[in-house]
Amino acid sequence: MKCTRRNVLQRGGAAVAVGALAGCLSEPGEDGSDDDSGTNNEDEAGGLTGYASFFALWDWANEITGEHGTFENPVDVGEMGHGWTPEGDLVRNVAETDAFVYLDTPEFSWAQDLAAQLEAESVDVATIDGLAGFTDDQLLSFSDGSLPDPDPEYTVDPADFTLEEFQVIDPTTNEVTAYWHIDHWDGGLPNVPLEGAVRFEPFVEADGGHVVPLGPDEELQVDVRLDDGAPEGIVDLESDGNTVEITGLEEGRTLLVFELHHDGSVIWDSSAGALSIDVSADVDPADVTEFHDPHVWADPVLATQIVETFAREFATLDPDNAATYEANAKAYAQRLEGVDEGFQSAVADGELDIAVFAGHDSFRYVEHRYGFDLHSPVGVSPDESPSSGEITATIELVDEHGIDTILYDPFEATNEEIPPLAQTIVENSSATETAPMTPAEGTLAEWHEQGWGWIEQMEEVTIPSLRKALKAD
Numbered sequence: 125m126k127c128t129r130r131n132v133l134q135r136g137g138a139a140v141a142v143g144a145l146a147g148c149l150s151e152p153g154e155d156g157s158d159d160d161s162g163t164n165n166e167d168e169a170g171g172l173t174g175y176a177s178f179f180a181l182w183d184w185a186n187e188i189t190g191e192h193g194t195f196e197n198p199v200d201v202g203e204m205g206h207g208w209t210p211e212g213d214l215v216r217n218v219a220e221t222d223a224f225v226y227l228d229t230p231e232f233s234w235a236q237d238l239a240a241q242l243e244a245e246s247v248d249v250a251t252i253d254g255l256a257g258f259t260d261d262q263l264l265s266f267s268d269g270s271l272p273d274p275d276p277e278y279t280v281d282p283a284d285f286t287l288e289e290f291q292v293i294d295p296t297t298n299e300v301t302a303y304w305h306i307d308h309w310d311g312g313l314p315n316v317p318l319e320g321a322v323r324f325e326p327f328v329e330a331d332g333g334h335v336v337p338l339g340p341d342e343e344l345q346v347d348v349r350l351d352d353g354a355p356e357g358i359v360d361l362e363s364d365g366n367t368v369e370i371t372g373l374e375e376g377r378t379l380l381v382f383e384l385h386h387d388g389s390v391i392w393d394s395s396a397g398a399l400s401i402d403v404s405a406d407v408d409p410a411d412v413t414e415f416h417d418p419h420v421w422a423d424p425v426l427a428t429q430i431v432e433t434f435a436r437e438f439a440t441l442d443p444d445n446a447a448t449y450e451a452n453a454k455a456y457a458q459r460l461e462g463v464d465e466g467f468q469s470a471v472a473d474g475e476l477d478i479a480v481f482a483g484h485d486s487f488r489y490v491e492h493r494y495g496f497d498l499h500s501p502v503g504v505s506p507d508e509s510p511s512s513g514e515i516t517a518t519i520e521l522v523d524e525h526g527i528d529t530i531l532y533d534p535f536e537a538t539n540e541e542i543p544p545l546a547q548t549i550v551e552n553s554s555a556t557e558t559a560p561m562t563p564a565e566g567t568l569a570e571w572h573e574q575g576w577g578w579i580e581q582m583e584e585v586t587i588p589s590l591r592k593a594l595k596a597d
Contacts (some may be wrong), residue, residue, distance in 0.1 A: 178205030474594030
């Protein structure tokens with residue numbers, strides 16, 4: 125079975141090199157040294173082999189397959205799948221298995237590229253998207269749709285211009301589709317319909333947090349061009365200094381560079397990391413979708429939906445063990461219900477309905493489901509850095525609400541020290557303690573040694589820390 129990717133958004137950056145893939149794959153359970161019976165000698169019961177794009181999906185895939193399958197996580201202990209760069213032979217390794225499970229979201233662009241190349245090469249590996257079946261009303265927008273107004277007093281100094289933020293905005297929804305961080309893009313642009321067009325309005329902050337006015341009558345104008353050497357004739361590009369319009373001329377992919385102009389000269393561009401754009405005849409112009417928050421795996425209810433998707437797809441790939449996959453998924457779903465109840469009780473028992481998380485905003489689905497506010501001075505992406513104003517506002521919020529415990533991401537702690545952002549908030553506010561809280565995107569060495577999976581991280585780390593922060597104990 126080949127699963128069709130959602131391809132809601134395409135992402136920047138080069139694709140993973142495929143190289144010469146070694147032939148077509150055999151049926152599930154025939155990936156090792158096989159005997160005449162067609163079963164894997166390492167697993168007489170047959171079953172599935174595969175790879176997962178990060179820890180949570182790896183854990184769930186192995187819980188579902190049990191003794192009838194083995195999934196590997198290429199991301200090392202102590203690392204997370206976001207922003208990760210795979211080794212050159214990963215595609216070949218995946219191509220020798222039955223399935224690749226991932227989330228089709230630009231926050232895991234390397235996994236999107238890997239899945240796309242497996243499909244482009246017609247390799248007999250099922251690419252299973254955990255987000256398949258999710259509806260738009262289940263997914264949260266990457267941003268809240270609110271943007272500050274441009275600063276009319278801002279004056280450009282080209283010799284000392286410092287870009288702090290460049291976002292590509294869908295003007296119909298005011299939602300972020302892609303944003304620039306130091307030397308690369310996070311997010312991506314939606315596919316452009318053949319003979320159709322998409323429009324964007326960039327949002328720019330510079331020189332100490334000033335929101336920069338853009339337009340033909342302003343000091344700065346935005347423009348877009350093809351990257352050097354990028355395929356031509358695929359898109360037509362137009363800009364009026366504030367709005368960019370991209371029209372699809374021919375099916376295919378090309379690379380774009382955004383620019384900021386002052387008095388006819390380019391004072392900034394994104395050539396350090398070109399942004400890919402695809403033109404497809406299969407795109408409905410009314411079906412262009414915003415960039416969604418990818419952290420669905422932190423929500424135990426949405427996790428159940430992903431587990432059910434995996435079990436269903438595994439059963440199709442390996443019908444001999446379908447009953448086992450279904451039973452394992454149901455048993456695991458019951459354990460996920462326990463995590464759901466843990467979050468419910470933490471919020472219900474809490475004296476506070478707000479906490480502060482000194483890390484990237486990875487719990488918005490949990491906040492939305494359980495009805496509390498987990499304030500973060502950092503954005504949705506781990507690559508973002510908070511401004512001094514955002515840190516000050518967070519400190520004021522801590523004092524206002526009497527928050528004692530500041531939560532932090534243990535993956536941002538080095539040498540067992542509390543991350544600097546959490547330390548800064550405690551040192552400058554009425555808070556006195558810190559506690560770790562993880563969305564279980566990855567695992568640490570000590571957790572790995574204890575055999576902790578996604579559920580153990582939630583039950584042993586995240587929920588107890590949340591209870592402490594909300595004063596539920």
